[in-house]
Amino acid sequence: MGAIVIKIVDKNRPDQAAQAEGELEGAGFKITYKDDADIIGVDAIKHGGGEQTYGAGHVIIGKK
């Protein structure tokens, strides 16, 4: 079974989404799904030196 990578980025940061897609493709993964999704359940993500709360995110799934 191949590897699956799920990346969640800030919905309001298209630059983060683009970079995440690039990282997946650069590592040889094929993007099979991407969408906006409600991830309110993930209420605190370590972000740099502190914690940042994201309401909704952009979900990108890569498969290999």
Add this chain to the structure above:
Amino acid sequence: MRHCITIEIFSCFFSFCILFLLFGCATPKHSNTLIFGTNTKFALDVSADTSGSPSVTVGYKRQEAVWMPLLANKDKEGEPASCTEDNCLYKGEAGNNADTYSVLASFGAKFSGTGDTSGANAEGGLAQYFATGLAARILAEKGGARLVAVQPADSELLKEFKEKGKNEARSRISRKIDILASVAPNDTLDQLKWETLIDKTDLEDTYKTGLKAFKDFNEVNQRLDVDAAMNGKVIEALHKKLE
């Protein structure tokens, strides 16, 4: 640093300081306030035919203003930092450069409309922000205005970010190959070398335990591929300890 930017439709940005008006040359030399405002208007009218059936009209008017204290808080209660008459100096500093309090505003808009006898369509989007102080200077230097502006998914800027991500991942894959060449020559995992290399790293114990559970080349290769697509933390830690 002050900016006046007009982009696409209409954007008027003004900033002014009332310090001089209020106090002139009297002390203190500055008041503790910056007033900053933007005013935005646009309109779009799409009509399909003269019979009056399909028609789209969009109007938008926005005004916003900020009355912002310039002195930083000295405590969590919002008490402003104190200063004497001689040292109340509001300025931004970056290395050897200094300027007055930095403010940056940007407005981006994109609209389109189509209409025929079967109907009318209109699309539009707005992006607007303003930033002050260090954030304003960083955004000005790093092209923040381009970033926040409304842009299609295939815009040149997003391509740059995607390419940056690809390059970082490719760099990690290159280091992954170095690691595999060391611990899995001829595509056969040397378990002792693999675990020894893991022990040399400063990864957390949970990471180390998980990595040691991989017992063959394919498992290790796949785990490092995932790391290359994520943040490269494991690859970086292992690669630093290669002899």
